[in-house]
Amino acid sequence: MHAHPYPIALVSQVLSPATVVLARPDASITTLAFDTRKLVEPAKALFFALQGNRDGHAFLADAYRAGVRNFVVLTGVVSSDAYPEANLLFVSDTLRALQDLAAYHRSQFDIPVIGVTGSNGKTIVKEWLYQLLSPRYRIHRSPKSYNSQLGVALSLWQMDSRHTLAIIEAGISQPGEMASLNRMIRPTLGVLTGIGPAHDAGFASREEKIREKWLLFYGAERVIHSPAHIDGADVASTNHFTWGVDHAADLTIIDRREIGEGATEIRAQYKGQPMAITIPFTDTASMDNAITCWAVMLALGYEGEEIAQGMRGLAPVGMRLELKRGVGNCTVIDDSYSNDMASLVIALDFLKQQNQHEKRSVILSDFPGILTDDTAFYQGLAALLAESGIDRLVTVGPDLASHGGLFKFLNHHAFPDTEALIASLPALAFRDETVLIKGARRYRFERLSRLLTEKLHDTVLEVNLQALEANLKAYKAQLPTHVKLMAMVKAFSYGSGSFEIANILQFNQLDYLTVAYLDEGVQLRRAGISLPIVVMSPDIYAFESLLRHRLEPEIFSFPVLESFVAYLEEREVAAFPIHVKFDTGMHRLGFAPEDAPKLVDYLVSAPQVRVASVFSHLAAAGDSAHDDFTRMQIRSFQQAADTMEAGLPYPFLRHIANTAAIERWPAAYFDMVRLGIGLYGIGRSMASLSQVGTMKTTISQIRRVPAGESVGYGRQALLETDRTIATVKVGYADGYDRRFGNGVGRMVVRGHEVPTVGNICMDMCMLDITGVDAVEGDEVIVFGDVDAMAELIGTIPYEILAGISQRVKRVYYYE
Ligand SMILES: *Cc1c(COP(=O)(O)O)cnc(C)c1O
Numbered sequence: 136m137h138a139h140p141y142p143i144a145l146v147s148q149v150l151s152p153a154t155v156v157l158a159r160p161d162a163s164i165t166t167l168a169f170d171t172r173k174l175v176e177p178a179k180a181l182f183f184a185l186q187g188n189r190d191g192h193a194f195l196a197d198a199y200r201a202g203v204r205n206f207v208v209l210t211g212v213v214s215s216d217a218y219p220e221a222n223l224l225f226v227s228d229t230l231r232a233l234q235d236l237a238a239y240h241r242s243q244f245d246i247p248v249i250g251v252t253g254s255n256g257k258t259i260v261k262e263w264l265y266q267l268l269s270p271r272y273r274i275h276r277s278p279k280s281y282n283s284q285l286g287v288a289l290s291l292w293q294m295d296s297r298h299t300l301a302i303i304e305a306g307i308s309q310p311g312e313m314a315s316l317n318r319m320i321r322p323t324l325g326v327l328t329g330i331g332p333a334h335d336a337g338f339a340s341r342e343e344k345i346r347e348k349w350l351l352f353y354g355a356e357r358v359i360h361s362p363a364h365i366d367g368a369d370v371a372s373t374n375h376f377t378w379g380v381d382h383a384a385d386l387t388i389i390d391r392r393e394i395g396e397g398a399t400e401i402r403a404q405y406k407g408q409p410m411a412i413t414i415p416f417t418d419t420a421s422m423d424n425a426i427t428c429w430a431v432m433l434a435l436g437y438e439g440e441e442i443a444q445g446m447r448g449l450a451p452v453g454m455r456l457e458l459k460r461g462v463g464n465c466t467v468i469d470d471s472y473s474n475d476m477a478s479l480v481i482a483l484d485f486l487k488q489q490n491q492h493e494k495r496s497v498i499l500s501d502f503p504g505i506l507t508d509d510t511a512f513y514q515g516l517a518a519l520l521a522e523s524g525i526d527r528l529v530t531v532g533p534d535l536a537s538h539g540g541l542f543k544f545l546n547h548h549a550f551p552d553t554e555a556l557i558a559s560l561p562a563l564a565f566r567d568e569t570v571l572i573k574g575a576r577r578y579r580f581e582r583l584s585r586l587l588t589e590k591l592h593d594t595v596l597e598v599n600l601q602a603l604e605a606n607l608k609a610y611k612a613q614l615p616t617h618v619k620l621m622a623m624v625k626a627f628s629y630g631s632g633s634f635e636i637a638n639i640l641q642f643n644q645l646d647y648l649t650v651a652y653l654d655e656g657v658q659l660r661r662a663g664i665s666l667p668i669v670v671m672s673p674d675i676y677a678f679e680s681l682l683r684h685r686l687e688p689e690i691f692s693f694p695v696l697e698s699f700v701a702y703l704e705e706r707e708v709a710a711f712p713i714h715v716k717f718d719t720g721m722h723r724l725g726f727a728p729e730d731a732p733k734l735v736d737y738l739v740s741a742p743q744v745r746v747a748s749v750f751s752h753l754a755a756a757g758d759s760a761h762d763d764f765t766r767m768q769i770r771s772f773q774q775a776a777d778t779m780e781a782g783l784p785y786p787f788l789r790h791i792a793n794t795a796a797i798e799r800w801p802a803a804y805f806d807m808v809r810l811g812i813g814l815y816g817i818g819r820s821m822a823s824l825s826q827v828g829t830m831k832t833t834i835s836q837i838r839r840v841p842a843g844e845s846v847g848y849g850r851q852a853l854l855e856t857d858r859t860i861a862t863v864k865v866g867y868a869d870g871y872d873r874r875f876g877n878g879v880g881r882m883v884v885r886g887h888e889v890p891t892v893g894n895i896c897m898d899m900c901m902l903d904i905t906g907v908d909a910v911e912g913d914e915v916i917v918f919g920d921v922d923a924m925a926e927l928i929g930t931i932p933y934e935i936l937a938g939i940s941q942r943v944k945r946v947y948y949y950e
Pocket residue numbers: 623625752792793794795809810811812813
């Protein structure tokens with residue numbers, strides 16, 4: 136957004152493509168595009184056909200239809216005849232071309248560029264540096280955590296002539312990646328944040344990982360780091376600025392001390408002089424990140440008082456965009472901690488993904504750091520909003536109000552400040568719509584968000600939608616491209632949600648969704664989900680509802696098939712899609728494989744239905760002890776499906792693989808796989824998955840209980856010594872199994888793992904927090920790792936997830 140317009144001739148010169156076809160030699164470019172679902176100002180976009188999980192070349196026609204006229208494509212894959220009005224640049228590597236253009240753009244600016252890398256804390260350090268340095272500089276920083284080969288290029292593209300400093304985050308997952316990030320970023324100042332003790336999956340050793348990260352700093356004037364983080368790794372010597380407890384460090388840390396009210400004082404020595412900062416955090420990671428920022432400020436020439444003042448005001452990084460249930464049957468997307476063009480683009484994308492309401496509104500504050508008369512900026516903003524399909528725009532602040540003329544195409548309400556908007560909330564009457572709240576910190580939109588959202592019970596399941604998307608991509612990467620993907624969203628998506636999950640899956644172009652019961656499918660349709668949906672246990676009394684909502688039944692027996700066909704015949708419906716299930720050894724539901732010929736006979740004379748797929752289910756795909764059995768199931772399925780294929784006059788899909796089979800049985804992929812628990816990041820072995828759900832609650836009360844007393848029902852826990860006991864708001868009615876009582880279950884309070892004490896009650900339970908410096912109201916992590924938890928009580932993660940009660944509110948977020 137809002138980069139300089141680049142004439143296509145200049146782009147062509149920078150990329151030096153092998154071949155160029157310029158149908159419109161006078162075109163100019165302002166935006167970079169690679170995803171047809173996220174096009175902004177298509178006429179001024181340059182579309183790169185990238186080769187990720189899906190080949191971008193498959194979407195060229197879509198992009199062309201949407202108005203894109205400038206393309207960077209692979210040589211030999213595309214014919215220019217198909218796009219008569221387009222400029223086509225043919226290259227040998229499209230990602231590399233995108234990076235070349237970003238690198239060229241970066242090279243146009245002679246300002247300090249801070250490159251941040253490390254395994255922990257890089258996003259926090261980037262955001263804190265932004266908070267700390269903003270009073271002096273006009274800063275461009277990477278949006279959210281855009282730090283990959285693609286993310287860095289897009290981040291750099293957004294630098295423009297207004298900026299006086301840039302902070303760019305760099306992340307890598309395997310050797311060889313950092314050199315290309317360095318080539319683009321060309322940092323003048325390097326910052327290394329914490330490096331975890333483990334080496335990431337992609338690296339042979341920790342030292343290799345450190346050396347690779349260090350490549351970011353090639354050519355930098357100075358590198359800020361703590362020698363403790365590099366652990367003696369042999370890194371190229373540059374002009375360092377170090378911090379640590381060692382007296383040889385430039386910034387020597389002498390003491391860190393909690394001083395109450397959640398604050399820590401850190402004392403140090405710099406150039407022989409004592410210095411101190413106070414930060415409003417007490418955890419070690421925050422201290423390390425703050426010290427890293429401190430060192431950066433010193434290296435930039437800041438002095439004691441200005442540093443101390445900034446540090447006192449450090450705010451938690453509210454990077455999360457949260458999806459909440461709103462009042463008036465609204466859905467609220469809460470992104471009330473920052474406002475800049477880059478993060479607005481991301482939030483609007485997320486808004487676009489939501490299908491549950493037709494109407495979409497945006498509440499937007501003025502943009503800090505943008506001059507009132509920056510017409511180009513406001514025109515860009517208006518264009519962006521026009522592309523976003525919103526119905527209503529509510530703005531807060533004088534600058535957006537003064538450009539009201541640009542937003543005339545929208546239903547626009549302007550308010551001078553947040554108070555005025557709050558006073559008018561009843562008149563704005565938000566109902567049955569999706570509302571994006573997007574405001575800079577100083578507008579304190581969190582007050583608005585409180586007024587527009589439902590109050591939550593204190594126990595919540597936080598659902599990380601970005602992790603879900605990443606898990607999905609990890610599985611897609613595992614599959615050959617012709618294999619389709621069905622996501623199992625039964626049982627409220629394994630406890631994680633309904634349309635909130637389905638919207639993400641639909642946006643990511645899955646092929647099918649599957650639910651267990653009709654009502655789950657109806658709920659998805661009501662929320663605007665248009666993907667094909669399979670219902671596994673159709674109710675023969677509810678066929679009407681199946682038809683009305685275009686839900687496709689699983690058919691597992693002749694009686695079910697006959698009654699469905701009879702129903703369709705009466706309604707004069709033809710070729711309704713059904714999914715035929717064979718029982719190959721699970722012995723739950725399904726036709727016997729030997730019934731396949733009889734089934735074919737029936738189906739060829741039943742035009743009312745059409746077999747969309749034939750499938751079966753594996754009983755023990757994850758267990759090597761049963762591999763012979765699994766092989767037998769796959770064979771038996773193959774034979775039944777072959778019989779069907781030979782007999783039916785039309786094609787259909789075949790599928791048998793669940794998550795475990797995706798990981799272990801490529802021979803079972805057939806035409807489609809059914810991804811279940813792995814999507815939620817649980818229960819499987821793939822290293823790259825992350826768990827999607829985290830359950831959290833709060834401490835209601837803390838008390839000292841002397842030795843000899845007991846805790847809870849039945850006096851199960853007799854205390855041998857004096858203990859500190861915390862009561863938390865989660866019990867077996869929330870899905871916290873009673874078997875977790877008496878020390879079996881463990882929760883996390885202020886970073887410490889603590890055991891339960893006594894029996895679990897219905898709505899509460901007690902924890903032994905002796906020695907942990909906690910206060911009432913503190914957050915408690917009920918579970919992080921569901922696999923480990925399930926093992927403690929001898930069950931499977933599926934049961935823990937599906938057992939989380941509906942009264943535990945789900946909070947969705949996107950990082
Ligand atoms: C639940 C289910 C799946 C998914 O199983 P996971 O082990 O969660 O991957 C696949 N197929 C059928 C028929 C199912 O019922």
